[in-house]
Amino acid sequence: MQSSVLAFATDLIDEGADTFFGNLTDRAGVGGVTLASVYHEARDVFPHHPTRVLRYLEPGAAYFRPDPARWAGKRLAPTPSTAIGDRDPFAEAATETRRRGLKLHAWTVFCHNDRLGFQHPDCAPANAFGDRHLTELCPANPEVREYALGLVDELARYGVDAIRAESLHFHGLRHGYHHERYFERLGPVAEALLGICFCPHCLAAATAQGVPAERVRRVATTEIRRRLADESAAAEPGALDQLADGALAAYVDAAAGTVTSLAAELAERAGQHGMRLSFMDGGGPGTGWLAGIDLPALVKAGVGIETLGYAKTAEAVREKVAAFALHGVRPAELAVILRPMAEDCDGPANLAEKIATLRGLGVPEVEFYNYGLMRLSSLDRIGAALRG
16 A cells, blocks of 8 residues: 655755655655645644744645746746745655655645636636636636646656646635635525536536526526525525526536546646546545536546545544445545544554555555644654554
8 A cells, every 4th residue: 555645845845855754754654745736825733843833825826846938828827835935845855755765746736726716817617697716716717727737747847656636626615715704694505506607618518518508507596696685595495406407407517527527638648747646536425516526437537536534433434435436436446545633543543443444445545634734743653553
């Protein structure tokens, strides 16, 4: 079983290569590092950071040095984080991982990008009223798809073994934003409808599939308005797959086709460079329909799947993996992320049992979240569990 720890490039910069990689190999005992290459905005607490406890991560920043020639004339392009200065953490990580016999994975956030969404609103998803979700990029937009392919090409320069593709899909309304507020109860139906993209590219993609896309949009606006105007209507249950005489479901299915085709294109491009691409599915089976996530279609298209195994017991982890089998994804096609911290684990034995469970199921890769956000004792817990 391959093993890796997810980490931020700032961990490498702030601690230095010897401390950073020494902790990964000597304490955690893993065979690789999954380093963030493009990441979203965040504010985090770092328990073992040498000089600081709190850090803000910039919205949509890149943690490698983009090739200017590749992005010349393009509106959507990666912008290096100010935290890396003149350094190239990915080049440094590539050198160190080769020297130490470790795998290097690129943890890449594709479509959750506040920086690019605010700079280019026409590339962001639009709800049924035309309001743009500026914290995201729309997977149906041709410029977004070109940007995603460009990121894959860039990462290939560093000899990356695998790309862990996060946010390579649509997002719901409540994906999270600073001081995001809902003072009236929206209800699940209105909230779901407000998260569906009706930008011109999504409308065109659905229309090409024979879906009456504009009628679906009108029905969605009418239903949202009805539920926003009346508190009792907001609480009403509703079957989304029956709205617009079933056309809404067909519209969402077309969006899933958009996501699958983009992931397949990226996986093919990655393969041309000798890399693998795994689609990070945070919600698990049966939760991603409105986000455009079709697990069987992704696997059929040659895209690997990585999921969160966040749970307190090994049995709960087993159940999470088993649920994928019901959706056509075998354990051998999965990578699973575990948290070694107290939130999920009460000690090395607990973590070791989870790892043994994954091994027994035939899961080939396990990763641990997150280097900078855990105590050093949690890194020791990983090492003890892997040895056990």
